[in-house]
Every structure is written in structure tokens, then in C-alpha cells.
Amino acid sequence: MADKQAVKQVDIGKGKDEEKWVKHYSSKHQILLVGEGDFSFSWCLARSFGSGSKIVASSLDSYDDVIQKYKNAKSNLESLKELGASTLHGVDATKMKHHLPLRMQKFDRIIFNFPHAGFYLKEDNNIMIDMHKELVENFFENANDMLQANGEIHVTHKTSPPFCHWNILELARRNYLGFIGRDDFKIEDYPGYRNKRGEGDRCDMHFPLGECGTFKFTSSHTLKRSQRLQDDRLTPLAVDFMEGASHSFSRPTHWSNSVNEVPMSECGRHMARFQEVFMHENPYKFLELQRINQPFSNGDSLSQHREIVRRYVWGEFQAGKVQGKKKVIEKKAKKFTFYLPWAYITNVKTELGTKPAPSMASFSSRGPNILEGSILKPDITAPGVRVIAAFTLATGPTGEDYDKRRTAFNTESAIMTTATTRDNNGDPILDSPNTRATPFAYGAGHVQPNRAADPGLVYDLTVNDFLNYLCSRGYTAKDLKLFTDKPYNCPESFSLTDFNYPSISVVNLNDTITITRRVKNVGYPGKYYIHVGEPTGVLVSVEPDNLEFKKLGEEKTFKLTFKLAPKWKLSCDVFGILTWSDGKHFVRSPLVVRPY
Numbered sequence: 001m002a003d004k005q006a007v008k009q010v011d012i013g014k015g016k017d018e019e020k021w022v023k024h025y026s027s028k029h030q031i032l033l034v035g036e037g038d039f040s041f042s043w044c045l046a047r048s049f050g051s052g053s054k055i056v057a058s059s060l061d062s063y064d065d066v067i068q069k070y071k072n073a074k075s076n077l078e079s080l081k082e083l084g085a086s087t088l089h090g091v092d093a094t095k096m097k098h099h100l101p102l103r104m105q106k107f108d109r110i111i112f113n114f115p116h117a118g119f120y121l122k123e124d125n126n127i128m129i130d131m132h133k134e135l136v137e138n139f140f141e142n143a144n145d146m147l148q149a150n151g152e153i154h155v156t157h158k159t160s161p162p163f164c165h166w167n168i169l170e171l172a173r174r175n176y177l178g179f180i181g182r183d184d185f186k187i188e189d190y191p192g193y194r195n196k197r198g199e200g201d202r203c204d205m206h207f208p209l210g211e212c213g214t215f216k217f218t219s220s221h222t223l224k225r226s227q228r229l230q231d232d233r234l235t236p237l238a239v240d241f242m243e244g245a246s247h248s249f250s251r252p253t254h255w256s257n258s259v260n261e262v263p264m265s266e267c268g269r270h271m272a273r274f275q276e277v278f279m280h281e282n283p284y285k286f287l288e289l290q291r292i293n294q295p296f297s298n299g300d301s302l303s304q305h306r307e308i309v310r311r312y313v314w315g316e317f318q319a320g321k322v323q324g325k326k327k328v329i330e331k332k333a334k335k336f337t338f339y340l341p342w343a344y345i346t347n348v349k350t351e352l353g354t355k356p357a358p359s360m361a362s363f364s365s366r367g368p369n370i371l372e373g374s375i376l377k378p379d380i381t382a383p384g385v386r387v388i389a390a391f392t393l394a395t396g397p398t399g400e401d402y403d404k405r406r407t408a409f410n411t412e413s414a415i416m417t418t419a420t421t422r423d424n425n426g427d428p429i430l431d432s433p434n435t436r437a438t439p440f441a442y443g444a445g446h447v448q449p450n451r452a453a454d455p456g457l458v459y460d461l462t463v464n465d466f467l468n469y470l471c472s473r474g475y476t477a478k479d480l481k482l483f484t485d486k487p488y489n490c491p492e493s494f495s496l497t498d499f500n501y502p503s504i505s506v507v508n509l510n511d512t513i514t515i516t517r518r519v520k521n522v523g524y525p526g527k528y529y530i531h532v533g534e535p536t537g538v539l540v541s542v543e544p545d546n547l548e549f550k551k552l553g554e555e556k557t558f559k560l561t562f563k564l565a566p567k568w569k570l571s572c573d574v575f576g577i578l579t580w581s582d583g584k585h586f587v588r589s590p591l592v593v594r595p596y
Helices: 040-049 063-069 073-082 126-144 168-174 221-231 236-242 302-312 411-417 463-472
Strands: 008-010 019-022 031-034 055-059 086-089 107-113 147-158 177-184 212-219 261-264 271-276 287-292 326-331 334-339 342-345 504-506 512-521 526-533 538-543 546-549 555-564 574-581 586-593
Touching (some): 031 040, 040 055, 063 073, 073 086, 126 147, 147 168, 168 177, 168 212, 526 538, 526 586
Parallel strands (some): 261 342, 504 586
Antiparallel strands (some): 147 212, 177 212, 271 287, 326 334, 512 555, 526 574, 538 555
16 A cells, blocks of 8 residues: 555545555645645645645735746746635734634635745844744744644754754643654655745755754644643642542652642642532532633732742641641542642742743733823833933933943933843743733833944934923923923924834824934944744834935835735734844834724
């Protein structure tokens, strides 16, 4: 019999259609292909199957861009249409579950061949690796919601450095995907497929494959459960109880004395709450386990800490006070012997190199800005508690008369546009309790002082900018005399959305809004290119898409247009990122779009 791993045909019964296989893919599978270049891979499958009726092939590029970039794309698309396949364009792999034609569809196989975030820097650059990881992680999150029962997600990916540093298995695990296995990828297994670079002047050329493989994942409820318990440091005994196991237990010999003891310390340990619940209708499921998904960190409330100590240290369970570890329950002629996990408090100590860090404190100031929605608050995140920082050009950092040091540019902009939104694991900063933080929690991100010393570009704010802001808030010429010693007449029209702030916030987006920003070069001459991570359901265009600076202090203006995606109704706050880069500097601005 022919191997399933090669192109083959299988007779599935008299009077039924013939099932055909191409490597991992069957003509009976509902297949979604993501990030297609010239559509040669989807054409290969459809041609081999003799039909494309169960294939949906998509590209990030528009139809016009696809035809322009790839010489064989038009014929491939026409062939797919003739074979009955569906083709979609402008499908972002990181938001595809919201794409209108895909919203209600489920697939047996979702395929993403050689995902790539773009050619901005060298492949071994950490920033470039982070961009690739973010692309793949967001793809996994979307694809997981689009799988049929027992469906699979396939990512074909290079396995040699630096591509192996993407840590695809870890990215999948975070999205509760179970790893099925990895097979070597051989392009000859897919007759007619031509891999493409996809960007730049050589977009229609192939790239060397080298060592690569197809990684296969599946959505796993079991993995999600076991991973959650593992994260909370629950024992295998607790896992069995969670499933309502109906057999007796004894303490495994390989457990140490502290395995069932859950440590609590300042630097963060997860706790598990155990409640004895006797189930009359189910004598076997007598222990219900719940958990508090809160790490012990400076960001968590003290009242919650007291509650945890009360429940765990003193062993106060709802079914009665526990006297020691061992407990025997006899119920309906069934005898259960088990050891109750318990907790203790360790000595206080300082830990360095804690991961992940930073994370947002629960008591940290939060957005949105209730006074003016067009200005994002907070501005920045930094270490410390109850810290308010400000600096004036009228004095030096020490405040002494002899200190003549002054900043050469807007330090607020420099700090904000060079901040990071990732922790020391390279993952998005977490909020309390362990949810992904947003700009309403960290503003532009966590401060990076060394990068702020060389920001490249700054969003400069002048005295007139602030006076215009006051004008928009209803201040009169008489009121403005309190802030300036010169007469100032308010402009006839001024939009707060054009206030030259480093962060960009848009409210009441019902159709299209265009705003203006101005940047100043505070570094060497260079050319900056735009990269936009669009908020979900919002199309963002920037004009011009590149800015060239020939001297220090030169200023350039650009416009951003925000437009709702077709047939999209904004119902919640959404977030994105805008980045200007010359290859060395990355000038980032958070994008916030609010429906009201």
C-alpha cells in the first residue's frame, strides 16, 4: 500500500468519492491556507485532489499586489477558481478569525508555510526575532479558535539558527496547542509549489530552504487543563481529584517532603485553594479544587494575601479543620486515603533576575483618560511606587546653579517612543492578574533609559501646542495670560487629535478620521520607514510612508487615516502600534481606538 506521507489515493468504499492525499493533507479535509505568496501551494493541493471545493487559500497582499509581485499568481488563481477553491486577499493571519468570510468557518487543517514578519533587519536581530514571534503567536491564537474537533495547525518553518530561536513550540504551548510532531519538509512532495521571498525587489524569487520542517499542533483541552495545574504547582494527586478519580491513592515514593507544600514568597508563587465538597450524587468526586490565579507580587492586594494566609496556613477548609496531612474518608463502603496539600511561608528574601518582569501592579494608575480621550494616559511605566517625575528646561538635573546641563530634545517623547511592551522573557507584559496588559495599563511601555538617550526622532511639543490645547478646552485670551507673558489668540479651528503627542488615541471612530503628527530628527541624517500594527477591525494608512531627514533638527509632518474595516462595527477599545525605523532606531507610538 502506498505511504500516506506521499501523494496517494485511497478507495474509501463503493459508491463513494475517492479520497486523495498529498503528504499530510486529504481531499476530505476542510483546509485553510494562510500567507500564500503566488498561491502555488494551494494550487498544488487542488490539482492533486482534482478539486479545490474544500480549500480556502488566503494572502495578506491584495489581489492587485499579488498579481504585480508574482508572475505566475494570476494563472494559479484562475486555476484555483476553475477547480472550485475559494481565494481571499487582505487576510491578516494575526486577526483572521475576525475576517468576515472566515468568521463562521471551521477547518480540519490550517496551514501557514514559512511565516515571516518582513525584511526590516537581519534575521538574527533580537527585535526582528520578536516581530516574528509575535506574528506566529497571534496566528496560533486565531487559528486555535478556527479548528474543527481533532483539527490540526501546520506551520512549516526553518529549524536552523536564528529561526530556531523563535521557539515555536513554546508559542504554541502558550495558546494551549498540543504538539503532535514534526516532519521534515521536502518541496518535491508538493509538485508545482514554489516558495517565494514575498518582499522587496526579489519578491518573486525563491529563498534557500535549508533545514526545515512541518510542525503539527492540535487544540487540546487536556493540555490546557494540565498546563494550568502545572503552572499553579498542583500535584498529580490533585489532578486525579480534579477528574473525580474513583480509586484509592497512596503517596508516591518519589515525592519529597516538600512536593505537597506550596511555598509563598514576596517574589511570586501561585497558590491553589482546596475545598472538600461531599457530592451525594457522586460519592467518588468528593474533592473540588479551585485556584486563585494571582502571583504574590508587589502589585497584588494585601487583603487577598491575608485571605490566602488564613485559608492555607491554618488549613481552614469548608468541610472542617484539617489536623495534619493525612485524612481518611469512608463513604458508601468506599475508603479513600490521601494526603492534603498544605502551605507554608518562607523567609523573606530578595530575588534578582526574576522572570517574567516587569509586570503591572494592580494599584497602578490606569487609563483611559476620563478628561480627554484624545490623549492616552498613562504615559509610561517605570519601577517604583508613588513616583511622580517631571523635568524642566529651566534647570539642570541637580537643581544647582553650577549645573548647566540641559536636554537637547523632548525627553518625554524620547522616553515614550523607546519604551518596550515586552518582559524579560520576550513576551507581552502581563497585567494583574496574569492577563495581557494594554496601553491603558502601561501607556507607551516600560522605560528603557539607555535607548531614550538616542531616540532618533521625537514628537516635539512647543508652548503654542499647549496653548492651543487650552484653547480647545475653552480657555479665553484672558485666561491664557496666566500661562504666557505674551498675548495669544486662539486659532479658529484646532482638533485635539492633532495635539503632537507621542501616543495616538482616537475616539468616536464611526467611519474615517485623519490626524496629523510632526516629528523632529535629533540624530544623524537618515531615512525612516513606517510599519503599522493595525488595531483589530481598523484600517490605518500613513502618508507619506517614509521620511528622509538630511540634517539635525529637521522636522517632517505625516498624516494617519483611521478607517473602520468593511462591515465592521467597533464595540470595544482596540490597540495597535506605529513604528518609524531607519534600521537602528525604532520610534514607537501606541495606537488606541475607542468606539465612544
